[in-house]
Amino acid sequence: MKIATAAYPLDFLSSWAQYEDKIAAWVHRAAQEQAQMLVFPEYGAMELATLAGAEVAADLEASLLAVSERLAAADGLHMRLAAEYNLHILAASGPAITASRPVNRARLVAPGGAVGVQDKQIMTRFERDPWGVQGGGPLQVFETVLGKIGILICYDCEFPLLGRALAECDILLVPSCTETLAGYWRVRIGAMARALENQCVSVMSSVVGAAPWSEAVDTSTGAGGLFGPPDTGFPATGVLSEGVLNHPGWTFAEVDLDAIARVRKAGVVLGRQHWSEQTGRDDVASIVSLR
DSSP states (O other), X not given: OEEEEEEEEOOOOSOHHHHHHHHXXXXXXXXXXXXXXXXXXXXXXXXXXXXXXXXXXXXXXXXXXXXXXXXXXXXXXXXXHHHHHTXXXXXXXXXXXXXXXXXXXXXXXXXXXXXXXEEOOSOOHHIIIIIOOBOOXXXXXXXXTTEEEEEOOGGGGGOHHHHHHTTTOSEEEEEEXXXXXXXXXXXXXXXXXXXXXXXXXXXXXXXXXXXXXXXXXXXXXOOOEEEOXXXXXXXXXXXXXXXXXXXXXXXXXXXXXXXXXXXXXXXXOOXXXXXXGXXXXXXXXXXXXXX
Protein backbone atom coordinates (compact mmCIF):
# COMPACT_ATOMS: atom_id res chain seq x y z
CA MET A 1 0.00 0.00 0.00
CA LYS A 2 1.04 3.63 -0.31
CA ILE A 3 0.94 5.82 2.79
CA ALA A 4 0.97 9.63 2.77
CA THR A 5 2.06 11.54 5.85
CA ALA A 6 1.65 15.29 6.24
CA ALA A 7 3.83 18.24 7.08
CA TYR A 8 0.84 20.43 7.74
CA PRO A 9 0.72 24.23 8.20
CA LEU A 10 -2.02 25.81 10.30
CA ASP A 11 -4.14 28.64 8.90
CA PHE A 12 -6.26 31.38 10.41
CA LEU A 13 -9.59 30.40 8.91
CA SER A 14 -12.18 32.88 7.76
CA SER A 15 -15.00 30.34 7.40
CA TRP A 16 -15.90 26.68 7.76
CA ALA A 17 -15.99 26.47 3.97
CA GLN A 18 -12.33 27.48 3.87
CA TYR A 19 -11.48 24.59 6.20
CA GLU A 20 -13.50 22.16 4.10
CA ASP A 21 -11.74 23.33 0.94
CA LYS A 22 -8.32 23.02 2.60
CA ILE A 23 -8.82 19.47 3.85
CA ALA A 24 -10.45 18.40 0.59
CA ALA A 25 -7.49 19.76 -1.39
CA TRP A 26 -4.98 17.92 0.80
CA VAL A 27 -6.90 14.65 0.50
CA HIS A 28 -7.29 15.08 -3.26
CA ARG A 29 -3.53 15.60 -3.73
CA ALA A 30 -2.74 12.43 -1.79
CA ALA A 31 -5.42 10.44 -3.61
CA GLN A 32 -3.95 11.51 -6.96
CA GLU A 33 -0.76 9.69 -5.87
CA GLN A 34 -2.83 6.56 -5.11
CA ALA A 35 -2.29 6.82 -1.35
CA GLN A 36 -4.48 4.49 0.69
CA MET A 37 -3.67 5.85 4.15
CA LEU A 38 -3.35 9.56 5.00
CA VAL A 39 -1.84 10.73 8.29
CA PHE A 40 -2.46 14.25 9.58
CA PRO A 41 -0.55 15.57 12.65
CA GLU A 42 -1.12 16.15 16.33
CA TYR A 43 -2.98 19.37 17.15
CA GLY A 44 -3.56 20.09 13.48
CA ALA A 45 -7.17 20.68 14.51
CA MET A 46 -6.17 23.75 16.53
CA GLU A 47 -6.79 25.92 13.48
CA LEU A 48 -10.51 25.30 14.07
CA ALA A 49 -10.27 27.64 17.07
CA THR A 50 -9.80 30.56 14.70
CA LEU A 51 -13.39 30.13 13.51
CA ALA A 52 -14.41 31.54 16.90
CA GLY A 53 -12.24 34.62 16.39
CA ALA A 54 -8.74 35.81 17.25
CA GLU A 55 -9.49 36.40 20.92
CA VAL A 56 -10.70 32.84 21.46
CA ALA A 57 -7.86 31.32 19.42
CA ALA A 58 -5.32 33.18 21.55
CA ASP A 59 -6.85 32.06 24.84
CA LEU A 60 -5.57 28.66 25.98
CA GLU A 61 -8.73 27.60 27.81
CA ALA A 62 -11.21 29.06 25.34
CA SER A 63 -9.42 27.48 22.38
CA LEU A 64 -9.85 24.01 23.89
CA LEU A 65 -13.62 24.36 23.94
CA ALA A 66 -13.76 26.01 20.52
CA VAL A 67 -11.92 23.13 18.85
CA SER A 68 -13.83 20.46 20.76
CA GLU A 69 -17.13 21.91 19.56
CA ARG A 70 -15.98 21.50 15.93
CA LEU A 71 -14.53 17.98 16.07
CA ALA A 72 -17.78 16.22 15.21
CA ALA A 73 -18.20 18.34 12.09
CA ALA A 74 -14.53 17.77 11.19
CA ASP A 75 -15.05 14.03 11.55
CA GLY A 76 -18.05 14.22 9.24
CA LEU A 77 -15.91 15.95 6.62
CA HIS A 78 -13.18 13.33 6.90
CA MET A 79 -15.74 10.52 6.69
CA ARG A 80 -17.14 11.94 3.45
CA LEU A 81 -13.67 12.29 1.94
CA ALA A 82 -12.58 8.81 3.06
CA ALA A 83 -15.66 7.34 1.38
CA GLU A 84 -15.29 9.46 -1.77
CA TYR A 85 -11.66 8.46 -2.34
CA ASN A 86 -11.83 5.00 -0.73
CA LEU A 87 -8.98 5.55 1.70
CA HIS A 88 -8.22 5.68 5.42
CA ILE A 89 -7.52 9.01 7.12
CA LEU A 90 -6.01 9.74 10.50
CA ALA A 91 -7.61 13.11 11.19
CA ALA A 92 -5.47 15.74 12.89
CA SER A 93 -5.78 15.42 16.65
CA GLY A 94 -7.32 18.08 18.84
CA PRO A 95 -8.73 18.66 22.30
CA ALA A 96 -11.93 16.77 23.08
CA ILE A 97 -13.90 17.82 26.15
CA THR A 98 -14.57 15.03 28.64
CA ALA A 99 -16.33 14.98 32.01
CA SER A 100 -13.26 16.46 33.69
CA ARG A 101 -10.58 18.01 31.48
CA PRO A 102 -9.97 17.84 27.71
CA VAL A 103 -7.98 14.99 26.19
CA ASN A 104 -5.84 15.09 23.05
CA ARG A 105 -7.80 12.89 20.63
CA ALA A 106 -6.98 11.47 17.20
CA ARG A 107 -9.59 9.75 15.04
CA LEU A 108 -8.92 7.05 12.45
CA VAL A 109 -11.56 7.14 9.72
CA ALA A 110 -12.20 4.14 7.44
CA PRO A 111 -13.79 4.47 3.98
CA GLY A 112 -16.79 2.41 5.09
CA GLY A 113 -17.67 4.99 7.74
CA ALA A 114 -16.17 3.41 10.86
CA VAL A 115 -14.24 5.77 13.16
CA GLY A 116 -11.68 4.66 15.74
CA VAL A 117 -10.68 6.98 18.56
CA GLN A 118 -7.27 7.14 20.22
CA ASP A 119 -6.38 9.53 23.05
CA LYS A 120 -2.87 10.58 23.95
CA GLN A 121 -1.60 8.73 27.00
CA ILE A 122 1.17 10.84 28.52
CA MET A 123 1.08 14.62 28.59
CA THR A 124 4.03 16.91 27.97
CA ARG A 125 4.91 19.56 30.54
CA PHE A 126 3.05 22.26 28.59
CA GLU A 127 -0.05 20.10 28.19
CA ARG A 128 -0.09 19.47 31.94
CA ASP A 129 0.53 23.07 32.99
CA PRO A 130 -0.65 25.60 31.99
CA TRP A 131 -2.89 24.02 29.35
CA GLY A 132 -4.52 21.39 31.54
CA VAL A 133 -4.93 18.67 28.91
CA GLN A 134 -5.05 15.20 30.45
CA GLY A 135 -4.40 11.63 29.38
CA GLY A 136 -7.35 9.80 27.91
CA GLY A 137 -8.59 6.32 27.08
CA PRO A 138 -6.34 3.26 26.70
CA LEU A 139 -4.24 2.26 23.71
CA GLN A 140 -6.07 0.29 21.03
CA VAL A 141 -5.21 -1.89 18.06
CA PHE A 142 -7.36 -1.08 15.03
CA GLU A 143 -7.94 -3.99 12.67
CA THR A 144 -8.36 -2.68 9.13
CA VAL A 145 -8.14 -3.99 5.57
CA LEU A 146 -4.70 -2.32 5.51
CA GLY A 147 -3.45 -4.33 8.49
CA LYS A 148 -3.36 -3.80 12.23
CA ILE A 149 -2.79 -0.15 13.09
CA GLY A 150 -1.84 1.57 16.34
CA ILE A 151 -1.51 5.26 17.21
CA LEU A 152 1.12 6.81 19.48
CA ILE A 153 0.49 10.54 19.64
CA CYS A 154 3.76 12.51 19.68
CA TYR A 155 5.28 12.21 23.20
CA ASP A 156 3.71 8.76 23.59
CA CYS A 157 6.12 7.30 21.04
CA GLU A 158 9.06 8.17 23.31
CA PHE A 159 7.94 5.48 25.78
CA PRO A 160 8.91 1.92 24.80
CA LEU A 161 6.29 0.19 26.94
CA LEU A 162 3.52 2.06 25.15
CA GLY A 163 5.00 0.90 21.88
CA ARG A 164 5.26 -2.63 23.20
CA ALA A 165 1.57 -2.59 24.08
CA LEU A 166 1.00 -2.22 20.33
CA ALA A 167 3.40 -5.01 19.33
CA GLU A 168 0.69 -6.74 17.26
CA CYS A 169 0.42 -3.73 14.98
CA ASP A 170 1.88 -3.72 11.49
CA ILE A 171 1.85 0.08 11.36
CA LEU A 172 2.25 2.67 14.10
CA LEU A 173 0.95 6.16 13.32
CA VAL A 174 2.80 8.95 15.12
CA PRO A 175 1.05 12.31 14.65
CA SER A 176 3.25 15.04 16.17
CA CYS A 177 3.45 18.73 16.97
CA THR A 178 6.91 19.89 18.08
CA GLU A 179 8.10 23.42 18.62
CA THR A 180 11.86 22.96 18.26
CA LEU A 181 14.26 20.95 16.15
CA ALA A 182 15.21 19.02 19.29
CA GLY A 183 11.55 18.18 19.87
CA TYR A 184 11.17 16.96 16.30
CA TRP A 185 14.18 14.69 16.67
CA ARG A 186 13.01 13.33 20.02
CA VAL A 187 9.78 12.17 18.41
CA ARG A 188 11.47 10.98 15.24
CA ILE A 189 14.03 8.95 17.21
CA GLY A 190 11.16 7.52 19.25
CA ALA A 191 9.25 6.59 16.10
CA MET A 192 12.33 4.92 14.62
CA ALA A 193 13.03 3.07 17.88
CA ARG A 194 9.48 1.73 18.06
CA ALA A 195 9.80 0.49 14.44
CA LEU A 196 13.05 -1.25 15.40
CA GLU A 197 11.66 -2.87 18.55
CA ASN A 198 8.36 -4.00 17.06
CA GLN A 199 9.76 -4.78 13.61
CA CYS A 200 7.02 -2.73 12.04
CA VAL A 201 6.56 0.51 10.11
CA SER A 202 6.07 3.83 11.91
CA VAL A 203 4.62 6.89 10.22
CA MET A 204 5.35 10.36 11.62
CA SER A 205 3.39 13.47 10.63
CA SER A 206 4.13 17.02 11.78
CA VAL A 207 2.66 20.46 12.14
CA VAL A 208 4.98 22.97 10.46
CA GLY A 209 5.35 26.75 10.41
CA ALA A 210 4.08 29.68 12.43
CA ALA A 211 0.64 30.21 13.95
CA PRO A 212 1.10 33.50 15.83
CA TRP A 213 -2.59 33.60 16.75
CA SER A 214 -2.12 30.69 19.21
CA GLU A 215 -0.01 30.36 22.34
CA ALA A 216 -0.29 26.59 22.11
CA VAL A 217 0.93 26.03 18.53
CA ASP A 218 2.62 29.32 17.70
CA THR A 219 5.81 27.75 16.29
CA SER A 220 6.17 24.24 14.93
CA THR A 221 9.16 22.39 13.47
CA GLY A 222 8.89 19.09 11.68
CA ALA A 223 8.59 16.92 8.60
CA GLY A 224 6.81 13.80 7.46
CA GLY A 225 8.65 10.49 7.67
CA LEU A 226 8.10 6.76 7.32
CA PHE A 227 10.43 4.32 9.08
CA GLY A 228 11.00 0.59 9.34
CA PRO A 229 13.48 -1.74 11.01
CA PRO A 230 16.96 -1.51 9.42
CA ASP A 231 16.88 -5.19 8.54
CA THR A 232 15.94 -7.67 5.84
CA GLY A 233 13.62 -6.15 3.24
CA PHE A 234 14.01 -2.58 4.52
CA PRO A 235 16.53 0.21 3.89
CA ALA A 236 19.76 -0.08 5.86
CA THR A 237 19.00 3.31 7.44
CA GLY A 238 15.47 2.31 8.43
CA VAL A 239 14.20 5.37 6.53
CA LEU A 240 11.56 4.49 3.93
CA SER A 241 10.94 8.12 3.09
CA GLU A 242 11.45 11.52 4.71
CA GLY A 243 10.18 14.98 3.87
CA VAL A 244 12.09 18.25 3.80
CA LEU A 245 12.18 19.91 7.22
CA ASN A 246 9.49 22.58 7.59
CA HIS A 247 8.35 22.19 3.98
CA PRO A 248 4.54 21.74 3.82
CA GLY A 249 3.17 18.82 1.85
CA TRP A 250 2.85 15.07 1.72
CA THR A 251 5.62 12.52 2.07
CA PHE A 252 4.87 9.14 0.46
CA ALA A 253 6.18 5.61 0.80
CA GLU A 254 5.14 2.13 -0.25
CA VAL A 255 4.61 -0.22 2.69
CA ASP A 256 4.59 -3.98 2.20
CA LEU A 257 2.83 -6.00 4.92
CA ASP A 258 4.51 -9.15 3.64
CA ALA A 259 7.91 -7.55 4.24
CA ILE A 260 6.87 -6.84 7.84
CA ALA A 261 5.82 -10.45 8.30
CA ARG A 262 9.09 -11.72 6.78
CA VAL A 263 11.38 -9.57 8.92
CA ARG A 264 9.49 -10.63 12.05
CA LYS A 265 9.94 -14.29 11.14
CA ALA A 266 13.43 -14.32 9.65
CA GLY A 267 15.20 -11.01 10.20
CA VAL A 268 18.90 -10.74 10.97
CA VAL A 269 17.74 -9.88 14.50
CA LEU A 270 14.46 -10.85 16.13
CA GLY A 271 14.03 -8.18 18.77
CA ARG A 272 10.26 -8.46 18.82
CA GLN A 273 10.46 -12.17 19.66
CA HIS A 274 13.29 -11.68 22.13
CA TRP A 275 11.63 -8.84 24.05
CA SER A 276 10.53 -11.15 26.87
CA GLU A 277 14.15 -12.05 27.64
CA GLN A 278 14.42 -8.66 29.35
CA THR A 279 11.90 -9.72 32.00
CA GLY A 280 12.77 -11.53 35.20
CA ARG A 281 15.83 -9.38 35.76
CA ASP A 282 16.47 -6.98 38.62
CA ASP A 283 14.88 -3.60 38.02
CA VAL A 284 18.12 -1.86 39.00
CA ALA A 285 21.51 -2.93 37.69
CA SER A 286 24.10 -4.01 40.20
CA ILE A 287 26.70 -1.44 41.16
CA VAL A 288 30.25 -2.63 40.60
CA SER A 289 33.04 -0.49 41.99
CA LEU A 290 36.15 -0.05 39.88
CA ARG A 291 37.75 2.52 42.16
